[in-house]
Amino acid sequence: MKQAVVLFLSVLLLSSCCTKSILEVGKTYIFPKGEKVTNKNFTGNVWLQMLAQDEQMSIGNVTFEPGARTKWHLHPGGQIILVTEGIGYYQEKGQLKKVLHKGDVIKCPPNVEHWHGASPSSHLVHLAISNNGKGAVMWLKPVTDTEYHKGD
């Protein structure tokens, strides 16, 4: 009986430890999620936290809900995307859509029209590092559902 109690308590302890780890997998956001974006440059729900910003460079932490994405847009100074969480898409005009995973680094060249966002079934979190010295982002048309799903 004593052994059974010890075993039961062990199971309880290990179960609690294990459950915590499993639950934490889904919310290991490193940087703050920030505020929900309210402008019209995105489809779906997107959050932005600026981490650093001056006239030369900006670093934002961007979180996309499943299905959410940017409009087509371009950066006169280019942009680097560092994926820290989730699964998403990145596509340059005239190219096939790329699937993004945690750890991926995308170098978006200056003045190349593109979009990025979450996959339909997963959120996406990425850092967006922009060289602002050559001008601000130019927003273009929304990414249609047909464009978004093409190649799935």
Next chain:
Amino acid sequence: MKQAVVLFLSVLLLSSCCTKSILEVGKTYIFPKGEKVTNKNFTGNVWLQMLAQDEQMSIGNVTFEPGARTKWHLHPGGQIILVTEGIGYYQEKGQLKKVLHKGDVIKCPPNVEHWHGASPSSHLVHLAISNNGKGAVMWLKPVTDTEYHKGD
């Protein structure tokens, strides 16, 4: 007896799951660790993976073993440090040492002498984002053990 066996197997299963989670805490590196740094600008073992680099900006993923740190140095264009893993220190000349945790953002101003690295008992992983347009990093003296431990 049957119950005891079931409990034993449960403990074994949960223990295996839990052990895996604990071990994985130490290796949830998002970006590649890269190559061991062999130059003399660091104390202890440090790894570097450049993620992006051009004449304007560089983004490196830096991993410090416990106790490892940079020399004192400065950046003519400043540097942003984004902590993604572990516990470390950051200190500007004449200021108290700050303790760094996952999610911390450090804005190191241009031409301010400073150092950063891991704490004595934890590794540190951070992204280092530098504006190279105003010149390269200038390396100075090593951080002595007395300087490193001051304020512990």
